[in-house]
Amino acid sequence: MTIVLGAIADDFTGATDLANNLVRSGMRCLQVIGVPGPELEVSDVDAVVVALKSRSCPTDEAVVDSLAALAWLQAQGARQCFFKYCSTFDSTERGNIGPVADALLERLGAEQTVMVPAFPVNGRTVYQGHLFVGDRLLNDSGMQHHPLTPMTDADLVRVLARQTPHPVGLAARPVLAQGAEATRQHLADLAGQGVRHVICDTLDERDLDVLAEACVSLPLVTGGSGLGQALPAQYRRLGWLAEIAEPGRLQPSSGGKLVLSGSCSRATLGQVAHFLERYPGFALDPLALAESDAQWEAALDFARNALERGGPVLVYASADPERVKAAQARLGVERAGQLVERALGQLARTLVSEGVGRLVVAGGETSGAVVSALGIETLRIGEQIDPGVPWTQAQLEEREVPLSLALKSGNFGNIDFFTRAFEVLP
Numbered sequence: 001m002t003i004v005l006g007a008i009a010d011d012f013t014g015a016t017d018l019a020n021n022l023v024r025s026g027m028r029c030l031q032v033i034g035v036p037g038p039e040l041e042v043s044d045v046d047a048v049v050v051a052l053k054s055r056s057c058p059t060d061e062a063v064v065d066s067l068a069a070l071a072w073l074q075a076q077g078a079r080q081c082f083f084k085y086c087s088t089f090d091s092t093e094r095g096n097i098g099p100v101a102d103a104l105l106e107r108l109g110a111e112q113t114v115m116v117p118a119f120p121v122n123g124r125t126v127y128q129g130h131l132f133v134g135d136r137l138l139n140d141s142g143m144q145h146h147p148l149t150p151m152t153d154a155d156l157v158r159v160l161a162r163q164t165p166h167p168v169g170l171a172a173r174p175v176l177a178q179g180a181e182a183t184r185q186h187l188a189d190l191a192g193q194g195v196r197h198v199i200c201d202t203l204d205e206r207d208l209d210v211l212a213e214a215c216v217s218l219p220l221v222t223g224g225s226g227l228g229q230a231l232p233a234q235y236r237r238l239g240w241l242a243e244i245a246e247p248g249r250l251q252p253s254s255g256g257k258l259v260l261s262g263s264c265s266r267a268t269l270g271q272v273a274h275f276l277e278r279y280p281g282f283a284l285d286p287l288a289l290a291e292s293d294a295q296w297e298a299a300l301d302f303a304r305n306a307l308e309r310g311g312p313v314l315v316y317a318s319a320d321p322e323r324v325k326a327a328q329a330r331l332g333v334e335r336a337g338q339l340v341e342r343a344l345g346q347l348a349r350t351l352v353s354e355g356v357g358r359l360v361v362a363g364g365e366t367s368g369a370v371v372s373a374l375g376i377e378t379l380r381i382g383e384q385i386d387p388g389v390p391w392t393q394a395q396l397e398e399r400e401v402p403l404s405l406a407l408k409s410g411n412f413g414n415i416d417f418f419t420r421a422f423e424v425l426p
């Protein structure tokens, strides 16, 4: 059997977000960490999401890794490929969204792709090519302070044009309102003019359905997880996908409850504050981490004590923009991030080996670091906690039962996410 959809995600929480929407729309889906070997068995799934750490890495590396993922997905017979990036279009002047999309298009021999970052249920919409988070433009949403990919321009046609030598076009709402056929025709007209990338407006789920129908036959689609919510219905319509009774179900969870947060996004800062009003937490500071191991060891002791008392416990580096900027000014952006990621990754490894079995991680890069430190290769997708964030499970050698893991995108989740996550876990 071959897979219907092969996805390449530029970070780990983004991969889980997409996998979650595919499962909820009726696809059996496996998330793999990095490009797997040829031996991985995927005969019992309809979609595979390859999670890369290619959002903020050097562009050449992102392109090489994405092409390797594409080759693996093509070998599994994927009928359509999906390049998943952030619903807030997280990228820099160099990329990596434009260069990766260009490389994938070229390898697939395709002329055009759509860019659909919207995720309306989480407040990400696009109008006249401008990305909104709730009622704010992207550059006024908090994303302008992101530690690695500050987003200071909401006009996605303009943002993408800085990342690709090819023409960028727009499929605006008035076209979508005329339906899938009109949208398909508009894409074809733009292709005729040599437009390779089309930023797509999206106000709501109906627009996603129109876009999914218009682009289901494209070799490559790109975007946030919202499009992933709408595509499976089109695959069923074309007879590519059967009705699946229960695509996502996990085993009962067990073990200590730990939250690790390296996200400095607005939503996470609120969730950290909410958690600290109820349960213990330990704050990491990159400046102290740079000096010695003393703070890391103190965090480990603190977490062990709290876990012995039944947990949950939080270890976090999450800080407001002023504190992040101060640390970055002293250490550099990259080093500050790496110190935090390494500290949280090592804490995860130590504490999971000592019995933590239910782990919530906040932040995309942070999740990448933690999942890599734990040596996780594949994730099964289970129940959704909040839109975009499901519980997942990974089988680790040292544990008899799987590790339950929730990878939370920085800006996702309600204010009580860190406490409620454990309450909804079977």
Ligand SMILES: Nc1ncnc2c1ncn2[C@@H]1O[C@H](COP(=O)(O)OP(=O)(O)O)[C@@H](O)[C@H]1O
Pocket: 146, 147, 148, 262, 263, 264, 265, 268, 285, 286, 317, 318, 319, 323, 324, 325, 327, 328, 336, 337, 338, 340, 341, 362, 363, 364, 365, 366, 367, 408, 409, 410, 411
């Ligand atoms: N106090 C801090 N100072 C500087 N950088 C930090 C701090 N806390 C976390 N970071 C770094 O900021 C980045 C946050 O990115 P990420 O984990 O992707 O979160 P999000 O999902 O919110 O974007 C990570 O590289 C993390 O290590």
Ligand SMILES: O=C(O)[C@@H](O)C(=O)COP(=O)(O)O
Pocket: 011, 013, 014, 015, 017, 018, 085, 086, 087, 088, 119, 224, 225, 265, 363, 364, 365, 388, 408, 409, 410, 411
């Ligand atoms: O599309 C989204 O918003 C998420 O899936 C995502 O990629 C978020 O990234 P992080 O905020 O870095 O976790």
